[in-house]
Amino acid sequence: MPAAADTNPPDYLTLMKAQEMWKVADGSGITVAVVDSGFKKVPGVRSESVLPGVSVMSPPIKEPDKKYPPHDDVDGHGTTMTAAIVGDGSGGAPKGLAPGAKVMPVRTSLGTPMAFAAGAEGAKGIRYAADNGAKIINLSWGDYYAFERLKPAVQYAQSKGALVFAAMGNEGEGNNANNLLAMLPGVIGVGAIDETGEPLDLSSHGPNTDLASYGSKARIRCKENRGWCVAVGGTSYATALASASAALVWSAHPDWTANQVARVLIETAGGPVDGAKRNDWIGYGIARPSWVLLKKAGNPGAPDVDPLAPAPTNAPAPAPAPSQTAAAAPAEAAAAEAGLPWQWPALGAVVAAGLGLAGTLIVKRRRR
Structure with missing residues (x-):
């Protein structure tokens, strides 16, 4: 990973018309739960932008009473996602796309030797976020082994009115393993693009990709959370920007539901250049909250209908062939x-x- 924090990554905020959007809405009034590796107080993220949050890390067997503070992050991943959403741009940090929003850090064992427990911990964290006012839940990770615990936790959060974003994964150049969380109904699966709008080769892709956002070179925390570096952010970073996009839209329309916010983001997304409705790399397209805030585009539609649900049909399903x-x-x-x-x-x-x-x-x- 490059150590030079002064290497300027592409200015995706300018491409997204962030300055103009912030005159309409900056995310104020919206809480985004970042269920991740925690948050470390660092230059570039104001303390008032981050709520107390919670740690759901499991204590060691020999130290059952050990407590972990939510405002700590040995890995830096959660801190990076937080900055991508609410960073102030100082000290080498990125400027957050939704600087007026609040981030609720939910610390799991991601990035620690106990990372194998992160999935089950994340399920607890998702429920905590839903019970404590998070409108948006950002999951820039996935866990196959804990899927059966994560699934009901996500469904619970959705029943409380939360909108859930999940990174598709960074296995596009390998076995293209997709994040199972992105398969769940109502969850927005996010792929990654570069500054030209082309999908990143590393971005996992498939029928559960719903939106895409920038995930190329960005300011992220260096190894072991030691300062800011420039490196590829991947679908994790793209998911944080998608969550921030939703925060901007919801801030401007606080009476909308999660379904309505998701619907206008999908309707206004920059779709595939070949005119297709969607494809497996970017889903319905690149998130463009500026179209909602500046062009007043997108129809929020029914508040209680998942915009990604299949259209109802009266035709009986054909019997499967032997x-x-x-x-x-x-x-x-x-x-x-x-x-x-x-x-x-x-x-x-x-x-x-x-x-x-x-x-x-x-x-x-x-x-x-």
């Missing part, structure tokens, strides 16, 4: 329907069987 392979390969069939690469569900089937989770992979809404 197949000799369907019974023999349920995991592969579910994976094909979900649009996952072969390598990921094949591995997942082994893990699921071991955990008693076989047959419970969740398929996000089908799109026709």
Whole structure:
């Protein structure tokens, strides 16, 4: 990772017309929960922009009473996401896209030797955020092993009116493993683009990609949270910007619901250049909150209808054709329907069987 914090990354805020948007709304009145590795007080993020938050880190077995402060972050990932949303641009930090919003840090074991516990901790953190006023929940990570605990936590947050964003993952150049959280109905799966609007090769992609935002070179915390560096932010950073975009829209329209905020972001997104409604790299397009705030574009629509839900149909579903392979390969069939690469569900089937989770992979809404 480069150590030169004075290397200027592309100014995506100018491209997004941030200065003009802030004259209309800056995120004030909106709380974004960043469920991540915590937050460390650093130059570039004002204390008043960050709420007390909570730590859900599990204590060591030998120290069951050990407590961890939410305002600490040994890794820097959560601090970076916080700055991308509410940073003040000083000290080498990025200027946040929604500087008037408040971030609620929810600290998990991400970035520590106990990271394997982060998924279950994150489920607790999501519920805490929903119960304590978070309108938007930013999940710039995923965890297969804890999916069965994360799923009901996300659904609980949605029942409380929260809008959830999840990073698609940074496996686009490898096995293209997608974040399972992005499959859940109502969750906005976020891919990453560069300053020209082209998808990053590293961005995981598939039918559960809903929006995209900038994730190329940006100011992020250096290794072990030691100062600001410039490096590729990936889908984590893109998700923070998508959450900030929602905060701007919601700040301007505080009477809207999560579904309505999501709907206008989808309707006003910069779609695929070939005219397609969506594609697997950027979903419905690049988030453009300026179209909502400055051009008054987008129809919020019904407050209680998921904009990503399949259109209702009165036609009965056709009976599935008999197949000799369907019974023999349920995991592969579910994976094909979900649009996952072969390598990921094949591995997942082994893990699921071991955990008693076989047959419970969740398929996000089908799109026709």
